[in-house]
Amino acid sequence: MAPRVLVSDKLSKTAVQVFTDRGVEVDYMPDLGKDKDKLLEIIGQYDGLAIRSATKATEKLIQAATNLKVIGRAGIGVDNVDIPAASRKGIIVMNTPFGNSITTAEHAIAMMFAVARQLPAADASTQAGKWEKNRFMGVEITGKTLGVIGCGNIGSIVATRGVGLKMRVVAFDPFLSHERAAQLGIEKVELDELLKRADFISLHTPMTDKTKGIINAAAIAKMKDGVRIINCARGGLVVEADLAEGIKSGKVAGAGVDVFETEPATDSVLFGLENVVCTPHLGASTSEAQENVAVQVAEQMSDYLVRGAVSNAINMPSITAEEAPILTPFVKLAEILGGFAGQVTEEPITSVEILYDGTVAGMNTNALTSAALSGLIKSQVSDVNMVSAPIMVKERGIHVTESRRDQSGVFETYIKLTVTTETMTRSVAGTVFSDGKPRFIQIKGINLDAEVGQHMVYTTNNDAPGIIGLLGTTFGAAGVNIANFQLGRNRPGGDAIALLYLDSPMPEDLLKTVLSHKEIISAKPLRFDVAEATV
Incomplete structure (x- = not known):
């Protein structure tokens, strides 16, 4: 049976022809998005939903979409789609980020x-x-x-x-x-x-x-x-x-x-x-732009429904079904390593080098690199995804290189990400343990073993006595609980780092207090999406 798509917003009718030519049945109802009750009543009949901004793909609608596999947004903004609800339901959300x-x-x-x-x-x-x-x-x-x-x-x-x-x-x-x-x-x-x-x-x-x-x-x-x-x-x-x-x-x-x-x-x-x-939000309102995004979303949705190809997905990387179970935890690791580098690097990044060591070197490293780049710029570009990240990084003139090698250390496999700016080079490495959870194993060449949490703090300090007590007392006095605390140093009395896993976000006044201590060189609050990657 041919897949079936509903167009519930005013997309160019060219999209209808694209769907038809690619073997997809399509119902063109451009005003249906305004009728929430009717849309809710019939959405269960469709494999795909093509929309602009009028249709609101709410959690209620998504729960009623018993057969829905993909939502395609003709345009860049997906504020009208409940992406977490779609992800939980296994529905891919696509957009067309460059059409307008x-x-x-x-x-x-x-x-x-x-x-x-x-x-x-x-x-x-x-x-x-x-x-x-x-x-x-x-x-x-x-x-x-x-x-x-x-x-x-x-x-x-x-x-x-x-x-x-x-x-x-x-x-x-x-x-x-x-x-x-x-x-x-x-x-x-x-x-x-x-x-x-x-x-x-x-x-x-x-x-x-x-x-x-x-x-x-x-x-x-x-x-x-x-x-x-x-x-x-x-x-x-x-x-x-x-x-x-x-x-x-x-x-x-x-x-x-x-x-x-x-x-x-x-x-x-x-x-x-x-x-x-x-003007009334006319930025994307030309006939050429509307034609472009309509054609693109129809092509992307058809490719997925007919051939299983995924492109410009907000909530899913380009990974085959066979790869997914093995690759999923490493996708999350790569995103977290990129997120760490992006959050702690204040200067413009000129290059990124990603090393895949051991088992991971034989995996789909294109997807892993995209995940790392997505994490790298997510703090600045909130709507980036694994597909658009490489393009956005290239547009910013950041040079990206990959390298692979056989197991070379005590870990069976790991990923190391190195960023370079005009004044410094910083690296961070991590691996995935048998429980499937990502871990930091090295930062700035300093070894440690740190669990990843949603709220973290990264500090650099002089290797001096009392740092653990100092940080513990300071955070305790502020009522912020430390769930995990990992330290590392390059040599006795040299440079040291700490990663603190917190139960709650670090208040701004607490950051100022930490930075006021003479032995603390820098402190940076970090935030990571620790939910399992969707593939």
């Missing part, structure tokens, strides 16, 4: 022109029968400095368009290397430098704990007088009340806003302000 990049970048450039020349207000005034030529004095963009915050897939397109428009382009992105910046013809800078120098600022970073509210009152205070701000990325990146105050005070000369803190945005503190251009 050019369209979104072009919208940001269009917004920049609109704000620079006050086009919407000038159009409304002229069509109202006025001729207010002196009112709408604009600024040229040629020769101005464009600051791009987030220089991944979309941000790099905006940056190169800015270069083509004869702008000076500076970019802030923790994962952008100076080599990649040079290839793009732009300058890599720190955030404060960008805020100080930019005449126009365009946001292209995902929403993470670190980027939420990145444009706030404090950031605006550091900007040039007369700066113009463009946001076609995520609404929460900008504190709208702070931007509104910046507009009213004259500090900010204008803003182009395509995304809002709350959507649909039927009311906003930005509405009605002078030289604020607002």
